[in-house]
Amino acid sequence: MQSQKYRGYDVWGHAIVQENDGVHRPARYAASGTITRGGNGGKLIQASGVLGDFESEEDAQLAGLEWARAWVDAHD
Template sequence: MESETYRGYNVWGHAILQQEAILAPERFAASGTITRNNKLVEASGVLGLFNAEAEAEQAGLAWALAWIDSHG
C-alpha cells in the first residue's frame, strides 16, 4: 500500500493480488482511498488490473489525487 498527503487529505493506493489459477501469472487490482482527519472521504472500486504491484498502487494514488483536484 502506497500513501501520501495531498492538500490536507491522506491518499492511499492499493494493490490487491488477483490470481485466478495456480499457474496463472500474478495480477494486481488497483484501488484508491481518500481520508481526512482519520475519516473516510471516498474510495474507488477496482480501477483496473496491472502486472506489477507498484503500478496498481500508483494507479490508485493517481485516482485519489484526481478526485481531490476535481472536488476541491
C-alpha cells in the first residue's frame, strides 16, 4: 500500500495479489484506491472498486493513487 497527501486528503493505492498456480502464471495484482481525510484513521471519503489487473505490485499501487488523485480533482 502506498499513500500520500493530496490537496488536503490522504490518498491510498492498494495492490491485492491475485491467485496463481505458482508454476504457469506469475503473480498478478488487482489495483484499488481509497481517499480519506483527517489523518491516520481518518474519515473514509471514497473507495474504488477493482481498477484493473497489473503485473507488479507497484504498478497496481500507482494506479490506485492515480485514481484517487483524479477523484479528488473532480470532486473538490
